Amino acid sequence: MSGKSLTSRYRRITGEVVSIPPHFPAPRAWAILFGISMLLVVLLIVSAAMVFIRGTGIWGNNIPVAWGFPIANYIWWIAIGHAGTLISAMLLLMQENWRNSLNRFAEAMTLFAVTCGGLYPIIHLGRPWYFYWMVPYPSTMGVWPQFRSPLTWDFFAVLTYLIVSLCFWYIGIIPDLASARDRTRKRRWQVFFGLLALGWRGSGRHWLRWRQAYWITAAIAVPLVISVHSEISMLFAAGPVPGWQSTVFPPYFVLGAAFSGFAVVTMLAVMVRSLLGLKDLVTERHLEMLGRMVLATGLMTAFGYVAEVFTSAYAGGYELDTLIDRFTGPYAWSFWGAVFFNFVPLQLLWWRKVRVAPVPAFLIGLGIAVGMWMERYMLLVSTLYRDWLESSAGLFHATFWDWSLYIGFIGFFLAAFLLFVRFLPVISQFEIKEALEEKAHGED
């Protein structure tokens, strides 16, 4: 092992990552993207204000389709978030070192996606200012939440997930914030990073306790992801409605979540790589591995579709009716759209050339994000719009405000992600160094 060259590589890696915020490589592109995102954030604020003033009637929601966009989008956002935790925690425990170039921004994606997702049900409440009634506190009304309802489980699951993701992300970023503090020469950056780094000084005992905490949190985060998305599937599966009540739902939802999340991580990886010029840290190998993950989780999700169709056909009766209605009814576009966007372009990922090519990988990821959105829409609307009584059936049509709120949330997500990219170390440089050191050590 040649120690000299390893040390110089450490220095280069540190510089490449932590000097991004003080010397941002693409200020113009960033400013344009951020400007567009902020316009969409304005749209979000206007749309949310409209709901608060005029009520949920401005949406396409009706009875029977009381859930509509807010719940479909809520699931879509939370699902995207799950891939960040899986990449970070699961691959850490499996000691897959290629995760080190991706985990930081994947976790940031989780935070912002879960924030968007978590706000949706609150806005959907109709009287959102009473959202704290979900919290079990000894109120003067003497009323407690209904703990046997999946809606109450939802509150605990999403809140826990948000807090744990934030903690995991933050303790992971502290050593890099310390590196950034030590590297920068400008006073305001020193103060900014110095406060955030909490005085981290790379002390040996600190590292050892830090590692214990980091690994245990990772080990807990993986079952947490599975519990959160299984719980979300219970919102459906616990309802006695044809097309929902199925034991396939928890694993089917968890895999679909991982699938859509990995697709979005691929899109962000392509974006981060080209915007920040990090081509030697986020390499072809990372796109290659992400492509494989997308392909694998996509095929598992496809199996979920098959299992769901089989279960409905096997059950017969109302289940079969709902299934046939999904194939041919007024919302058939969402079923076939989901099948097409999720599984047809996906097949291109069997070729390595496609996996490592940024533009096709980005477009396939975008297709999957669209496809998985259609899947949630299909699951929700095609089941709800035909109630048990013919008289209470009613079609759902999204309105302008449905779309504007959704697009506004996408803008919020992008704006938050761009701020993260602009001001914090986007790649876990100390873990890359650790992996290099261990690799060199292994070759001795």
Place this chain on the structure above:
Amino acid sequence: MAKTEPAFLVAGFAEPEAMLDAATALREEGWPVELHTPFPVKGMEKALAFRERTVPHAFLIGGIAGALAGFLIQAYANWAYPLDVGGRPLIAMPAFMLIIFELMVLFSVLTGLVTMFVRNRLPRLHHPLFDAERFHLASDDRFFVSLRLDGCDEGEARAAVERMSPASIEKVGGEMPA
């Protein structure tokens, strides 16, 4: 309040192995040593004779407390405000399990992380070690051993550190910061 800050001898090494060897040797001679590295180096536990399990235990205790809290609040709420839904049991364990699990995770992670910070005595934005001239490299590519000069003879300590042939050696702290 202490009149002076503790003093430290800081020795820099270019290679993690040299740092680990030096720390092991100094520790075995009885000096209070600490490492400062840009990333967790394999073999740190051994060099520091670190056998602490407080943090994992905190995770465990937090998890147990969280699970208990999750069960108790649900049981109490169902007892204080009974909702009889078709004669189903009020204390319905299958329905309670998810919230029990979530609170177990939440309490476990928060207890574990708070314990980690408390044991590490962080946040602490200033530390005498930051005054060492090349200490900013401890988060970059340099590996340091620090020796706390608490009631030990500085000359002897310096001689002991010099025997490890570090790339640099420096004394920091020991007086009131201006």
